[in-house]
Amino acid sequence: MTPLAFSRSVAIALLRFAIWIAPQDTHDWGRGMLSELNHVEGNWSALIWSLGSAGVLAKHAVLAVILPGSHRRTVSTASELFEKEIPMRKATLAVIASCVAASLLFFLAPTFRQAFRVSLAQWHDIFHVRFDIDGQKSDPELQALARRAEQNHDAEGLAFVAARQPNKAEAIRLADEAVRLDSNLTWIYAVVAVQWSFFPELDRWVPALQRFDQTNALSYLITAEKIDIDQVGGKKIPRSMEEEPVAWKDAMEAAFRSGKLDTYSSQLKELDRRVLLRYRIDNPFQALDRHYWYGVPSYAVWDSYRYAKSLIEAADTLEAQGDPKPAREIYLSVARFGQLSGPDGGFFIGREAKEACKRLATLSEKDGNKTEASFYTSLADQFDKKAEMQRASWRSRSRGGSSVPHWNAFLVRVSGFLVLFCSGILVICTLGVVVRSRSMDFSSFRPSPLTLGLAFASAIGTLLSSAVLFVTYWPYSQLLQRFLRTSDDIHLSELSAFLGDTQLPLGSEFSQAGSWYVGTWNVVFFFWFAVTVLCAFALLIAFVRHFRTRPRTSAAA
Amino acid sequence: MKTPRLSPQTLRVLERFIEGPTAWRYGYELSRETGLKSGTLYPILMRLAKYGLLETKWVTTEDGVPPRHTYRLTPNGVALVRSTFADSRASARTALKARRPAFGGGKA
Numbered sequence: 129m130t131p132l133a134f135s136r137s138v139a140i141a142l143l144r145f146a147i148w149i150a151p152q153d154t155h156d157w158g159r160g161m162l163s164e165l166n167h168v169e170g171n172w173s174a175l176i177w178s179l180g181s182a183g184v185l186a187k188h189a190v191l192a193v194i195l196p197g198s199h200r201r202t203v204s205t206a207s208e209l210f211e212k213e214i215p216m217r218k219a220t221l222a223v224i225a226s227c228v229a230a231s232l233l234f235f236l237a238p239t240f241r242q243a244f245r246v247s248l249a250q251w252h253d254i255f256h257v258r259f260d261i262d263g264q265k266s267d268p269e270l271q272a273l274a275r276r277a278e279q280n281h282d283a284e285g286l287a288f289v290a291a292r293q294p295n296k297a298e299a300i301r302l303a304d305e306a307v308r309l310d311s312n313l314t315w316i317y318a319v320v321a322v323q324w325s326f327f328p329e330l331d332r333w334v335p336a337l338q339r340f341d342q343t344n345a346l347s348y349l350i351t352a353e354k355i356d357i358d359q360v361g362g363k364k365i366p367r368s369m370e371e372e373p374v375a376w377k378d379a380m381e382a383a384f385r386s387g388k389l390d391t392y393s394s395q396l397k398e399l400d401r402r403v404l405l406r407y408r409i410d411n412p413f414q415a416l417d418r419h420y421w422y423g424v425p426s427y428a429v430w431d432s433y434r435y436a437k438s439l440i441e442a443a444d445t446l447e448a449q450g451d452p453k454p455a456r457e458i459y460l461s462v463a464r465f466g467q468l469s470g471p472d473g474g475f476f477i478g479r480e481a482k483e484a485c486k487r488l489a490t491l492s493e494k495d496g497n498k499t500e501a502s503f504y505t506s507l508a509d510q511f512d513k514k515a516e517m518q519r520a521s522w523r524s525r526s527r528g529g530s531s532v533p534h535w536n537a538f539l540v541r542v543s544g545f546l547v548l549f550c551s552g553i554l555v556i557c558t559l560g561v562v563v564r565s566r567s568m569d570f571s572s573f574r575p576s577p578l579t580l581g582l583a584f585a586s587a588i589g590t591l592l593s594s595a596v597l598f599v600t601y602w603p604y605s606q607l608l609q610r611f612l613r614t615s616d617d618i619h620l621s622e623l624s625a626f627l628g629d630t631q632l633p634l635g636s637e638f639s640q641a642g643s644w645y646v647g648t649w650n651v652v653f654f655f656w657f658a659v660t661v662l663c664a665f666a667l668l669i670a671f672v673r674h675f676r677t678r679p680r681t682s683a684a685a
Numbered sequence: 686m687k688t689p690r691l692s693p694q695t696l697r698v699l700e701r702f703i704e705g706p707t708a709w710r711y712g713y714e715l716s717r718e719t720g721l722k723s724g725t726l727y728p729i730l731m732r733l734a735k736y737g738l739l740e741t742k743w744v745t746t747e748d749g750v751p752p753r754h755t756y757r758l759t760p761n762g763v764a765l766v767r768s769t770f771a772d773s774r775a776s777a778r779t780a781l782k783a784r785r786p787a788f789g790g791g792k793a
Contacts, residue, residue, distance in 0.1 A: 156741065157731055160754025161723060164713040167753075177713075180724030184731075 133171040139178030140165060146182035149189045158185050220584055227587035228554070231547075234594045242410050243601030247544020249413065249631045267294055269414070273407060274302060283310035288403040291319050291396060292414065300329050307336075313399075314340040315392040321350050322391075322425050326357045345386035345468065346424070352379040353427035369438040380435040384461050389468040391423025397617065405612055412608050416624050424469070432469070436462045436480035443487070456491055459484040463504075466511060478515035482508045533622055536600050537629030543597040545634060550589035557583040694721055698729050699766050702739075702756075706763045709742060709755035730756055738762030 143165060147158035161181035168174040234240040270289050277285025283306045290302035303320045306313050317333040330350065337347040355376045359365055366372045383389075404415050443458035466481020489504035561575045575583065607623045610616050635654070697719040702710065716726050733739035740759050743752045758766060 154731070156754065157727060160712060160741070161727060163751045163753050164711065164723075166750060167711070167713050177716075177723045180722045181727060183724045184727045187728075 135171040135175045139175040146185040150185040224587040227591040239605045287316040343387035345383040345389040348383035349428040353425040482511035533626035543593040546593035550586040553586035
């Protein structure tokens with residue numbers, strides 16, 4: 129007796145197992161299939177026979193679990209024989225239609241529409257949405273809003289768009305128009321100037337800002353930045369403080385002397401809230417576009433640091449020369465500017481401000497004023513803590529922030545993708561049935577079991593993913609609503625972190641040592657590669673099907 | 686009476702049975718003749734048997750070889766299937782007539 133080939137042994141084992149799990153009334157059939165296996169020629173054919181048979185038995189096993197107690201019945205007419213298919217198909221079609229209707233009903237809810245929109249954000253990078261239309265960056269939604277605001281002579285609406293407009297010239301024009309309509313909005317100049325840094329209108333805007341808010345250091349920092357960019361453009365980069373132009377030194381001195389450093393973030397937040405409500409904007413990305421905005425010119429960080437450092441050095445020299453009084457004044461100005469710049473800016477000159485406080489504490493101790501010395505010491509510690517908190521926040525943000533918004537964003541992206549994918553399959557199935565029946569008459573549609581199964585699964589998939597998308601996004605929509613209604617922005621950072629993560633294409637993140645990182649560099653390539661491969665595969669299947677099913681002469685005869 | 690909805694695969698199986706209504710057929714034999722895989726053939730056979738149109742029997746063929754499950758149409762099944770084919774042929778003839786063009790398409 130020759131030993132059985134491995135594939136035939138597997139076939140026998142598989143079929144035996146299928147018989148074992150199959151319901152009692154199909155055991156005879158199972159044994160019949162098994163006995164036929166002895167007559168199947170070829171080991172691989174035997175395995176294929178076994179796979180098909182096991183599938184049939186497994187289906188009965190599953191059905192026996194889902195529909196227990198089904199009984200045999202006899203039929204007396206031919207129509208009864210196949211009429212079982214009709215209610216089954218009708219029931220399946222009814223389920224598909226119900227799922228599609230329920231999924232479409234979700235779209236009636238504004239929250240779901242918002243959630244769906246958020247879930248689509250992951251495709252923006254892949255399809256380059258909102259960028260480079262006719263060589264100019266633009267956002268159609270913002271353009272439409274700007275047109276409406278201009279028609280209504282709505283200064284706040286124009287300022288709202290100016291702060292977000294990705295097109296520099298348009299942002300400048302809108303800011304000018306907003307201030308022309310309402311001079312109380314002059315602060316929008318600062319917002320736009322910080323964003324775009326260098327443009328001729330600054331010569332007009334900075335004096336206007338200084339007139340509008342004389343004690344604010346921001347306009348001086350903008351001036352200093354403009355001088356910096358001028359120098360970089362003319363390749364005259366100063367190597368030391370002595371080489372800096374007088375205008376720059378004056379601007380920095382004025383900034384350090386100023387009574388406050390207001391980035392107008394609270395005004396901007398209030399303006400955003402009012403405009404969002406007025407124009408019923410339900411795009412959360414527009415609402416929170418400026419949340420991570422520091423509000424100070426990017427050069428100001430480096431400028432403040434260099435200027436503060438040079439001041440401390442100058443004060444050290446004065447102290448060494450035995451002139452502590454002017455040295456104390458200089459240390460005070462650095463410490464004060466450190467405090468002015470708040471938790472955001474404080475991080476950038478935190479070290480210098482802390483140093484200045486320490487020197488002040490030493491000077492106070494020398495003067496025998498212990499109370500003042502301990503005050504400056506505690507101030508120095510505060511700068512330390514503030515800087516550490518800021519660093520921790522930066523680290524957390526760069527690694528994807530808290531895990532809850534991260535995973536919720538992942539769920540939203542996956543469910544949004546599944547809504548699209550399942551709807552796509554459903555549309556393809558429907559088109560396939562219509563094309564095959566060559567008619568739009570519903571009664572003539574004869575979907576194959578495979579088509580019906582696919583449509584059924586995708587309809588269920590669409591409904592489930594819609595539900596998951598809705599439920600996951602709901603808490604975040606509430607956070608946004610609360611901000612719009614009551615100006616409560618306590619949890620806005622959570623919403624921002626969530627929205628930030630929803631913009632990452634699926635598969636662009638990777639985890640390393642418990643932290644999440646983002647790598648979007650090859651997502652676009654992989655996406656289009658997958659699309660190309662799938663299209664090629666679909667074409668191949670279409671060709672094979674065409675040549676296998678085309679009418680032949682012998683068949684026609 | 687409604688015309689029963691027949692899948693092409695079921696028709697292929699029934700055609701084989703109706704060629705020799707009294708003969709007992711094996712599963713593998715039917716599979717080879719109809720070109721249907723076991724996963725398609727057996728659900729059809731099971732459904733026919735469930736509705737009393739097919740009878741089954743175990744037969745022993747050779748010594749040492751396990752008995753085989755065999756199938757044939759019941760008299761009731763033969764009658765029903767014949768009426769079904771008659772209806773199908775009538776429908777096909779009607780469809781062909783309907784497709785014939787009114788002018789110029791017929792035989793000279």
